[in-house]
Amino acid sequence: MSFSAPVKDMLFAMEHLANIEQVAQIPGFEDAGLETAQAVLEECAKLCEGVIEPLNIPGDTNPSSLKDGVVTTTPGFKDAFAQFAEGGWQGLQHPVDFGGQGLPKTIGAACLEMLNSANLSFALCPLLTDGAIEALLTAGSDELKAVYLEKLISGQWTGTMNLTEPQAGSDLALVRTKADPQPDGSYKIFGTKIFITYGEHDMAENIVHLVLARVAGAPEGVKGISLFVVPKFLVNADGSLGERNDAHCVSIEHKMGIKASPTAVLQFGDHGGAIGYLVGEENRGLEYMFIMMNAARYGVGVQGIAVAERAYQRAVQYARERVQSRPVDGSVPGAASIIHHPDVRRMLMTMRAFTEGCRAMASTAAAAYDAAHHHPDAAVRQANATFYEFMVPLVKGYSTEMSLEVTSLGVQVHGGMGFIEETGAAQYYRDAKILTIYEGTTAIQANDLVGRKTARDGGQSARAIAEQIARTEADLQASATPAALSMARHLQTAREAFLQAVDFVAGKAKASPNAVYAGSVPYLLLTGNLVAGWQMGRALLVAQEQLAAGNDAAFMQAKITTAQFYAEHILTRVPGLAHTVCTGGESACALPLEAF
């Protein structure tokens, strides 16, 4: 079943919700308006639909394999990556100075989504490479930048993030990999890293590992961690590849999903020490790692939206084709295609509404990122940075959690056929489950949302968002159509519940940490639900205006219906979650350990 990138909905979100024309007023982004966006998206769609998506099922059935330390990716991946690199797609958002295209994240995020819809496993390689590029851009010396950035941005080389060790997953304080300073200013790295996505593969000439390690004598805990570049092949002075470095893949994991993406165990220094180069200063590794991590977290959130979109498209196609049973309303005399059945409609609408809501949320967040990083006015940068920071755990946490529900519904729409691997729906269900785990589990995102993003400023950022939502409610009230009134009513109820949760979280985080953190995931889910719903409310208003102006009536009417569905089927979960946040903390932690 073919994939069709949702270019129209992406452009709608960019134009009307993320306000790309405002982004295009930022110096450096003058050429990055709607027209450019459309041209880029259409070009990207061709590559994703025609080249990369057809490799998705082969990647699942014939995944990456390891032999003698060498990983061979699924046939076709190497060629596809070469086309991806040649097209300049790796450099889309990266600086022109290093060979990138310098486009805003507002456009880049849409391309990232379609790439991930096409093939989650394939897309992980560029996603991790983006993170390595960001870290080097921010903290790398000019020398490191000169050696590595152009090659990474061109897609000639790829990047990895080496954080996890067997004893150190979410808790990076436990990292034990060692870095011994050498007389020439380099370091020798010794240790084992696990869960390294594309830690070894055959799609690029070189792999640039960014590795967390401790220099001898460094403080314990996270304040003693430094970041190093450890290339698979050392790089000669002329930029050509030199000796093989002492960083070797010793195994790859046998996973439930994203099977084509090799998840490596890397052994550093078993043959004398892997040569590494310090990024920035010693003991500031965690800070730099968070740069990569924040980019990657947003990216993983987009992966959730992407796999949800793909699951939705497959389910729609099946629901149109599969004939089974007479509709309950008698509208068809005999058996009809199952898309006529109300519950199938409800499932498809749920999938669609979640996906569009999260896409709109991610798109507005991307525009805030662009303004936060590039706007000439410092106050505007600050305001957008605050907003973006608040959004990152929502984009990551909520979009990935909803992708579990959407991919499960995707299987469900297919009935028994959904459980058969050849149908294709099951792969999305298996693939998606990693998204709520890697780059920080949902609980890690929720702790971030509770601690750094809500409690630290006493709930101020959270309440500022609620005020913006209240303004959207007022506009919806004023418009007074049935759909707008339903959305306004549900938004109001949800926003009021959110404010109660914010008061609880901000007020009690210090005094009752267990009670607050036991509600952190429900708090994240309700906040993400509300913010995505708010974007659907904004979308509804825009769609009504466009409809009145006679623009693209079918699309705009569908947007209005989808927004109303979101309000009535998804926003309705918020009050219950808020109630749980405010009252459920004690019972969550009351059971003695031995009683489990």
Add this chain to the structure above:
Amino acid sequence: MSFSAPVKDMLFAMEHLANIEQVAQIPGFEDAGLETAQAVLEECAKLCEGVIEPLNIPGDTNPSSLKDGVVTTTPGFKDAFAQFAEGGWQGLQHPVDFGGQGLPKTIGAACLEMLNSANLSFALCPLLTDGAIEALLTAGSDELKAVYLEKLISGQWTGTMNLTEPQAGSDLALVRTKADPQPDGSYKIFGTKIFITYGEHDMAENIVHLVLARVAGAPEGVKGISLFVVPKFLVNADGSLGERNDAHCVSIEHKMGIKASPTAVLQFGDHGGAIGYLVGEENRGLEYMFIMMNAARYGVGVQGIAVAERAYQRAVQYARERVQSRPVDGSVPGAASIIHHPDVRRMLMTMRAFTEGCRAMASTAAAAYDAAHHHPDAAVRQANATFYEFMVPLVKGYSTEMSLEVTSLGVQVHGGMGFIEETGAAQYYRDAKILTIYEGTTAIQANDLVGRKTARDGGQSARAIAEQIARTEADLQASATPAALSMARHLQTAREAFLQAVDFVAGKAKASPNAVYAGSVPYLLLTGNLVAGWQMGRALLVAQEQLAAGNDAAFMQAKITTAQFYAEHILTRVPGLAHTVCTGGESACALPLEAF
């Protein structure tokens, strides 16, 4: 990681919620009181824990395979099934007259649960055999009973249900398999059946297929379907096995989960016609099939509880062992086992509360089944039958839907390790997804709940259950402990929301079928949630009494905490669902087909 059957919680539910001592007053069940239950459960636990559970991972990694029409099950399955049969476990609930043990479903359901916790794939064979036995007991001629029942009940032969065809899944009106009457009173069967669980295997001497087919000239649709026994091997007059029948396995499916359970495509009659024997009367096949189906639906609900229990136990064990990060409340100075973290606690409590709530619901339903079938007083039988009928779609629909959430949380507790197949958590996630699909999807259960169980009697049965819940609320109010008051409050809110949904469903099902049926799954989820929560409310009251009497304080205190958690974290979902049922029907069906 070893499995420990939750015998204590099962006995608690039987004794205090299902009132097994009342069941033991029914003629024929005199010996089936609590003491018997305990002895049976402990014996069953030994077999499940020691023999059948150790085959679960091997079944996943080395599943059933097909060669030349013969299916070979995972090594060990055949021996284990022999032990299962020798122990008399297949006959647990079946009549003593045919060699069974004649125990009530109240006990049988608990054994079924632990068998499925141990190994979902293995347990499917007895589950389907139970269905075949029920159908023959109810509708089979004395001759058919004489030939087949003892062998099925002893576990010497196994049974299957042959409903589905490529074009006929949920919609059995589309069944095309033909049955040609023969002069000797038998029929020749021609057709293809798919998704036949244990349709071919090597664990028993013979396989007794129960097959839906149409006799020439029968009416169209479901009123023209008859039920046939089609044995794999014909049976000689002396009961010995005769010729191979013309029913052959032509392929088995490549599935996402329950891989050890062979899912066969069976071809009937490709070599002259498969010999079949009519069960009951012609054209009443669907009615008989519903006997099997209802038994199987309840059984699949229990599978949901079972896999949830197994996922919970594995997650608890990992959470105790895995050390990562300092607790937010500072209660441990360094990194602690993750069970100390509030969100891990919340996840484990969610898994536990769902599982215990659904177990309590299934146990009370089983006791109602026993009374409905065996109580001497017709009025008592009728009242219990009505209650049981209402419960079947809840046990099936809600317990399986919650098992998706629980097995997902099970993976999540394991973090990255959960995504690695060798860890074992992923298998439950993959296995569970079939449960919301087979034996009638959640939507099919929901349609049953809306149509036959709620709208048909104008909401009377539903409101009768609400009245019982109100009485539990009053008892909780009277007890006035903080846990009881929290439960009372949440039950009341949920019950009132339920009653609104019942009014809507019962009132509008005819006039606005689309709007009502678009809310059928939310209606099922809210009703199941409420009924399981009600049982947790009853359990809370019992546990308080037991605690006051000095009985098993740790267990009783844990039950109170778990019940309170259920109220504050799970019952809280009900009002939002009710709101969706009552207001969301229109937006679910409003999108024109071409807009998807």
